[in-house]
Amino acid sequence: MKVITVDELKKKIRNNEDIDDIDVVTTATCGIMSGTMGVFHIPFNTIFKRAKRIFLNDIEGKVGVCPNEYLGKVDALFYGEVGFLFKDLVKGKEVEAKAIDDNNNIHKVRITINDLNTAKMIGTRMAFKNYMAFTNLGDPMDTIFNRFKLKKGEVTFSGCGEINPLENMVIKDEKDIIGKRALLNGADALILGFGTRSSIERPNIMISANMKEMDSYYLGGFYTSGGIEIYNTVAIAINVKEHREALMKLDKDIALPLVNIFGRDIIDKTNYSEVWEDVDLRPKINIDRCKNCKTCLAETYCPTEAIKKKEDKIIVSEDCFGCGVCKICPYGVFEIKLGSVCGIPVVCRQSDRKRALDLAKELKRRIINEAKKSGDN
Template identity: 45%
Template sequence: MKIRTIEEINKKIESGDATVLTAEEISHLVRDGEEPRAEDVDVVTTGTCGIMSGTAAVLHVPVADPGAFKKAKSVLLNGVPGFPGPCPNEWLGSVDMIVYGTNHSVYDETYGGGFLFKDLVSGNDVKIEVESIHGEKFESTVTMDDLGTAQMIGTRLAFKNYNSFVNPTTEAVSSIFNAIDMAGPFKGFTFSGCGELNPLQNDPSMNAICAGAKVLLNGSEGLVIGRGTRSSAEKPNMMITADMKAMDPHYLGGFKTGAGPEIFDSVAAAIPILSEDIFKETFIQNKDVKLPVTDIRGRHSVLGFTDYADAWEGSDERPVYHSDTCQNCEVCIVRERCPTGAYTDTLNTRRCFGCGMCAYSCPYGAFTMETGSVHFSVEGEPMEVPVMCRQSDIKRARELVAELTKRIVDGKFLLNNCL
């Protein structure tokens, strides 16, 4: 039964009277034995942050004076390949292009599209190299302000649920699902997803977060286009677009893995409480969200199951760096492995992703962080495996959810009627 309409909720937002709770707040109330009522809540805010490989950018980049070349054959941005087109931009001296967040630099195997997008959004200089169809070569330097268009498109973002990974063999395995080659057997566990805070965990049928709904993508107000690629009834995900010029660089970036650099994004979505059924979906708790444990050599081989309570609860959001314990190694394993480049000679806690790789890697205990262990059974045998790498950042997710909540409370974020 419908309790209220989008129009009624928007009127309350505009007047400053809307009641907005985060998905975690709802889950905590339920966990404490309370029974929140749909009549008392207008909007529930949700979010996630993690590696989202289906991310691309559509860019319009100035290169040279009009008439300097007919059209581009190839383009590099800080060494990251872009794909010219679809518009040829004949004789305009500029190039339309698509750049994938998973593309790797031809000059630096640790730099990829995610790092490039963060540099652009941060306002940093980006080197452009273009070869025309006639072999002419051009170089220039641009910043985000120089770009005519910078639109991000996420083809599959914010899955309702993910697989997690272990290596059951004795041979180390290279994969995008771990920051380094994963040793085995069962030496570590890696996972993604923010459990009870995740948007589609709270709206699994996309009844409220549907095509046309407004969301925040990396802090920029964007739109859900529809279901993403590989979306299914069991594991839905979203296709989202937003203007990169309005993004906050804190919420996106590159993430080095054992198979090369990837990209992480942050997504926050508002669920309008239109009915009791929509509200009840937000009662989900981490312990109820099953997490398949799969063989990192093939994600379709499910070995067992854990849950997000086991993976997240009781863990730290960020590591602590103990400079007095650091041995200042000539070759620092943490500096080499840190997926976001957060550690140089000090720990940049804002750049840090909270993955846990530093605490896992340093042999001298210069980094401490409680990442916990997960428990599952393989062929009836109980297993306890330490978490070695988290490919989602609960801290950033919570920060973006807080930002979305504030915008709604302040009357700066109205909801679209997409139903």
């Protein structure tokens, strides 16, 4: 069995190479995926009848439907501004759980993810079959699609283009995807079916995986002017014979509509080659241009908290998303080409091809190893 990653496949297609000997292609996408929730079973050191409110690191969740009466345990759902919280949990960091019971007594305990009997992530709308680009025709506006207020003459976009799993699949019915395996943030995952706001023309998936098996590199928080969002990474293996036609598409073949942030009216249309060809996936750092500002703007406003300024050094961690917000530095310490949409420059990228391709490569490795174990070469 021959397995290659999606970027290896697209390179072959661009070079007009034969792909008949390829059996499986590993595809992936990474980006802001708002419809993400965690389902947890949280133990406390005290016994109480039942909780009416529940918190993790002061982020409030929703008490689950199971009452767990007089057990001192709480089933809970957490969603919304949970990106940094979920990353800390997956990293194994200790967090504070707090429950308020029916009598308004407060119960606190320090826990890690290993203390949770259940820690499942459910993505209610993930791996959207690409998305759109946003601009603003009115006054500056707070939005989840930009780190700052979105102004006239600016564009942000989401979608990984030609490497997106659903862009490389032929889906005629929800039954085509239910029960398929995937990787969600590095953990073995199960596709539950279509997600919310999904359609045959613009599908997305509902997917679940055990957070205890996840790799913290593939998920995290992302600050926007509209609040904290969460990014995730999804990889899916695709059978070439079943989906050959879809796999042949390149960025230039995939539409990228430009819409007004208010109302989502389509202003113009282009394709994903404008934002993914001849661009940088990570910034270049020109340390010689640094003026050692008292407040480093790039560090202060980095959406993923990836930039740390220490004396005469700038440290960019693996949390870098390649969003391009660091270009805010007035002295050009950070350089990154982000492309444009219909002639309007991109100021913030909310999808990360580097992470996606890293997970596609990991999925390829796992498939090959499984094949070797089973004797299927």
